[in-house]
Amino acid sequence: MPAYKIDNIARAHHPGQFPRHALPEVAFAGASNVGKSSLLNALTGLRKNAARVSATPGRTQDIAFYAVEGKLCLVDLPGFGFAQVSRETRDDWDRLIQSYFKGRENLKLACLLMDCRRPPAERDRAVLDWLTESEIPTAIVLTKMDKLPKNRRDNEVRRFEKLLELEPDTIIPVSAQNREGVDDLWGVILDQCGVKLSRGR
Template sequence: MKIKQAEFVISAVKPDQFPEDALPEIALAGRSNVGKSSLINRMIERRNLARTSSQPGKTQQLNYYRINDMLYFVDFPGYGYAKVSKAQRAKWGEIIESYIREREPLKLLIQIVDIRFPPTEDDCLMYDWLKHHDIPVCVVVTKCDKIPKGKWDKHIRIAKETLQADPSDQFVLFSSEKGIGREELWEVIQRAIAG
């Protein structure tokens, strides 16, 4: 996918702030510090359009990025971060839940897990919830440059087993550092948009 244009549009905190131009939306979810912003930046080949932070829990809204005037990436707040108050987490949970269940332009949810660790309880809850609501999901197993190539298959198998993944769901191995998986993920996204 050749990126001609990519821009940050809005940090939305309620539905009436969501864009109304009906472009397809690809949402990204994962625990805090799993590398969502880095993945977005690699996908659009921009160094820091999506702000990365060493401080987990930084994304506190739904951040919209318009790509080539043909789709949006929607970056969710990271889940499972302990330093955020329960009330704040509950508020995020509500906005994300209503977005996922009611948002017409949502075509695919990319759930990001770190290859170095088995998916967490929060990862499993998110995956189960998406499956329960029939949301199309692609699991991106990121940071693959951090472990030897010979161990990739084993770690992907652990991720699939831990999530009890539906065999029809796609898993994409990814490295924001090296660009591994970028083209494959764009193909998954384009198929989801085409329906």
């Protein structure tokens, strides 16, 4: 279990509150409730709830910035497109997420999370297309893999790759619950950021 030194350096409700720093950033995006905050906790070894895991979807409403060992910054984004909140609130969140992606020069990687039990929604594809067009390096992460029986796992991963027209073996399957894939994802993050962490992964 990594015990990295984590600093919650900022919480932003609007772009003016985004921190200014030179750290490489990795952002976690995805529909509400896919497990962004949980994965962030699994990566950092933060206690459950440190990154505000929600019992009710649509809980994370601001952008949280976590510095890891003072070397890179993990960014917990609010879930997009949660239907149960008012249209106005939803539009506000979308604007916030977009302004993050548009203006972040030190962004090295966007992790786009999808729940392995739900086929990709129109929204997931739109965000993926938009990230690709914007030339933001993107990792597709399939979450909650512990929920799938062993014999369906490989098929589901292949199915997502086909549906999203991805190259084989590009999806990273993870579980925040049993930590499957967490080290693999760390590998991709550190590569992309060009950073080494001193404490063992």
